[in-house]
Amino acid sequence: MQNSFFKAIENKTGVSMDELFTLANAISYADFTDEDQVRKVVRKVGSLAKKPVSQELEDQLTKSILQSGGSLSLSDIEKML
Numbered sequence: 613m614q615n616s617f618f619k620a621i622e623n624k625t626g627v628s629m630d631e632l633f634t635l636a637n638a639i640s641y642a643d644f645t646d647e648d649q650v651r652k653v654v655r656k657v658g659s660l661a662k663k664p665v666s667q668e669l670e671d672q673l674t675k676s677i678l679q680s681g682g683s684l685s686l687s688d689i690e691k692m693l
Contacts, residue, residue, distance in 0.1 A: 627660050635660060650677045 618629045625632075635656055642649050654673045658665035665673075 626662070631660060644677055645681060647674060647678060650674050 621632075622628055635653075638656070639653060642653055644650055651670060651674050654670050654677075655665060658670075
């Protein structure tokens with residue numbers, strides 16, 4: 613059953629589960645007070661979502677995340693994009 617669940621997610625999003633798990637792991641351990649790490653996460657989410665992230669958008673998202681100073685979930689970043 614889990615296999616079909618993961619396949620359904622892959623088919624719907626076009627993103628492999630390996631990529632999603634890698635991103636989720638990176639987000640879990642990321643230091644969201646470190647600007648470089650925040651920018652890497654923003655770029656990776658944009659890449660996986662196949663949405664271009666302009667420098668201006670990256671700057672805005674990074675500033676917002678750094679100001680919040682808390683943890684961030686994949687869905688939080690996805691909503692921002």
